[in-house]
Amino acid sequence: QKEVEQDPGPLSVPEGAIVSLNCTYSNSAFQYFMWYRQYSRKGPELLMYTYSSGNKEDGRFTAQVDKSSKYISLFIRDSQPSDSATYLCAMSARASGGTSYGKLTFGQGTILTVHP
Amino acid sequence: GAVVSQHPSRVICKSGTSVKIECRSLDFQATTMFWYRQFPKQSLMLMATSNEGSKATYEQGVEKDKFLINHASLTLSTLTVTSAHPEDSSFYICSARQTSGNTIYFGEGSWLTVV
Numbered sequence: 142q143k144e145v146e147q148d149p150g151p152l153s154v155p156e157g158a159i160v161s162l163n164c165t166y167s168n169s170a171f172q173y174f175m176w177y178r179q180y181s182r183k184g185p186e187l188l189m190y191t192y193s194s195g196n197k198e199d200g201r202f203t204a205q206v207d208k209s210s211k212y213i214s215l216f217i218r219d220s221q222p223s224d225s226a227t228y229l230c231a232m233s234a235r236a237s238g239g240t241s242y243g244k245l246t247f248g249q250g251t252i253l254t255v256h257p
Numbered sequence: 258g259a260v261v262s263q264h265p266s267r268v269i270c271k272s273g274t275s276v277k278i279e280c281r282s283l284d285f286q287a288t289t290m291f292w293y294r295q296f297p298k299q300s301l302m303l304m305a306t307s308n309e310g311s312k313a314t315y316e317q318g319v320e321k322d323k324f325l326i327n328h329a330s331l332t333l334s335t336l337t338v339t340s341a342h343p344e345d346s347s348f349y350i351c352s353a354r355q356t357s358g359n360t361i362y363f364g365e366g367s368w369l370t371v372v
Binding site: 173175177182183184185186187190229233241242244245247248249250 | 261291301348365368
């Protein structure tokens with residue numbers, strides 16, 4: 142079983158739809174959660190990050206973390222064709238003996254297409 | 258957000274030669290940088306973690322003598338693919354963690370083609 146599971150899709154929605162992207166994880170040591178957006182043939186771009194359970198909103202994006210269920214989500218409101226990309230969830234645990242965090246563990250990525 | 262620059266963005270080299278890819282954090286210091294490899298339609302595969310001033314930590318199955326990593330300063334890490342083979346052709350991406358925090362930013366990636 143992978144440490145982080147993410148449905149690869151592809152997911153196709155009409156412009157203006159609300160998109161829900163999800164990841165589940167098995168390692169309870171993960172405490173730092175991120176969502177990245179990756180356009181084709183480009184490096185990932187950080188969208189949001191959060192440490193705690195609950196919701197965090199930034200513009201059209203809302204990140205949700207439920208540590209008790211080991212489940213994180215990214216919601217995109219009023220989706221646009223420019224949102225078409227691969228969305229990667231990533232998470233990390235604290236590095237042993239320190240205050241910093243270790244390497245990122247990624248989900249497989251969900252391919253999203255928003256059509257006009 | 259913070260900027261991480263990779264250079265070159267595309268490189269073609271002949272089999273048997275070596276090629277160096279640079280990763281720079283332009284507006285922040287990065288004690289830790291990471292190097293990834295990504296195959297088409299797959300997620301990122303971590304190759305190694307480099308900490309400024311110390312040896313890189315390689316993931317299982319990654320040949321340290323083939324993929325040389327140097328992190329000589331708080332803003333620069335380099336990946337050298339030695340004695341390149343066509344199967345080394347891939348998309349290589351670096352990321353950098355802010356020294357003052359935990360946020361990790363990625364470079365734009367470098368496409369390597371070995372002919």
